[in-house]
Amino acid sequence: MSGTPYGKSMAQAAVAAAQAAAAKSVDRVYNFNPGPAVLPLPVLEEAQRHLLALPGVGMSVLEISHRSKSFDEILAQAEADLRALLGIPDNFKIAFLQGGASLQFTMVPMNLLPKEGSADYIVSGHWAQAALKEAKKVGKVNVAASTEAENFSRIPRQEELKLDPKAAYVHFTSNNTIYGTEAPAEPEVGSVPLVCDASSNILSKPIPVGKYALIYAGAQKNMGPAGVTTVIIRDDLLGRVPPGLPAMLDYKLQVEKKSVYNTPPVFAIYILRLVLQWLRQLGGLKEMERRNKEKSDLLYNAIDSSGGFYRGTVEKWCRSRMNITFRLPAETLEEKFVKEAASQKLSGLKGHRTVGGIRASLFNAFPLEGVQALVSFMKDFQQKNG
Numbered sequence: 001m002s003g004t005p006y007g008k009s010m011a012q013a014a015v016a017a018a019q020a021a022a023a024k025s026v027d028r029v030y031n032f033n034p035g036p037a038v039l040p041l042p043v044l045e046e047a048q049r050h051l052l053a054l055p056g057v058g059m060s061v062l063e064i065s066h067r068s069k070s071f072d073e074i075l076a077q078a079e080a081d082l083r084a085l086l087g088i089p090d091n092f093k094i095a096f097l098q099g100g101a102s103l104q105f106t107m108v109p110m111n112l113l114p115k116e117g118s119a120d121y122i123v124s125g126h127w128a129q130a131a132l133k134e135a136k137k138v139g140k141v142n143v144a145a146s147t148e149a150e151n152f153s154r155i156p157r158q159e160e161l162k163l164d165p166k167a168a169y170v171h172f173t174s175n176n177t178i179y180g181t182e183a184p185a186e187p188e189v190g191s192v193p194l195v196c197d198a199s200s201n202i203l204s205k206p207i208p209v210g211k212y213a214l215i216y217a218g219a220q221k222n223m224g225p226a227g228v229t230t231v232i233i234r235d236d237l238l239g240r241v242p243p244g245l246p247a248m249l250d251y252k253l254q255v256e257k258k259s260v261y262n263t264p265p266v267f268a269i270y271i272l273r274l275v276l277q278w279l280r281q282l283g284g285l286k287e288m289e290r291r292n293k294e295k296s297d298l299l300y301n302a303i304d305s306s307g308g309f310y311r312g313t314v315e316k317w318c319r320s321r322m323n324i325t326f327r328l329p330a331e332t333l334e335e336k337f338v339k340e341a342a343s344q345k346l347s348g349l350k351g352h353r354t355v356g357g358i359r360a361s362l363f364n365a366f367p368l369e370g371v372q373a374l375v376s377f378m379k380d381f382q383q384k385n386g
């Protein structure tokens, strides 16, 4: 930028800018939102620092060409870090797409469900239902199991799954963002390709990627900002993609074109790259799992030791470490809880409108101190209202 504001010296301007930045981070609340969700502060700070000009490029990442060398590097680094973090085998390809996880509900069956075939769906919550609904528009589907009758207070158990050994694939949701359940392990599906919507717990712990055929995730829960969706796909599945699909919806084309068939969400991919770098610097997914366990245990212990004032809403064996759902003795108290919490910088605790109650989303970037603050608020609230 030319000149310095209000005739201050460069040094003064720099100090003022640093102070403004520090004040902004102090003003940040604890963000329990389910998505878009909290991002790591160091990532936001780096993006802020380099927003006007990427080092060595002299242009904002918002202004660069998606076919430039600098964007090539961002994309390559994002892919390399994702591979390293998840231990993605070489026979898997990665594509960064648009349209959110919701477009994957359509792309998966369009690409992988042949006309004469059928696909198995494990229905464990709202998003699994949404995936099933879209797949039905494309081809034949079979509900392998559903826990809807129990208001999705648990995920289906392995022994309940009615799996078709000839299914084109089995689809499951690894973490049910709205209901607060999480699959402790992958379903056993034999040699049928396993497809997973991992939008709300990807990168929260190590997973055996080799057990999967396709993993997809919208970034805005645990990976970055809204606008980019990660698809990790085993390369043999690309051979199944039928000819003549609309280009944008064709996995084979998107993989061949390395995510730049058309203009990708450059900024979202840049932030994703910073998040992946942050994860690697922190020690990777084992360390993330340790932190996520520590944070969620702290909150679940507070719920379980409240003498019934706070009640978890799901079965303990499949409790989510990402989205912790609970109820209070009355809806009026829940409203009061959310409101008073917000006044103490504990923001975004209202449960999803379809289920009510309280939901605390503790994604990777959510700090332990925020959980400690919530637990202390909960004790205080119970004392005053219990």
Ligand SMILES: *Cc1c(COP(=O)(O)O)cnc(C)c1O
Residues within 6 Å of the ligand: 035, 099, 100, 101, 102, 103, 127, 173, 175, 176, 177, 197, 198, 199, 200, 218, 219, 221
């Ligand atoms: C949020 C969410 C979705 C929907 O994601 P969009 O990117 O908004 O389409 C799908 N599945 C799960 C598990 C989610 O948490």
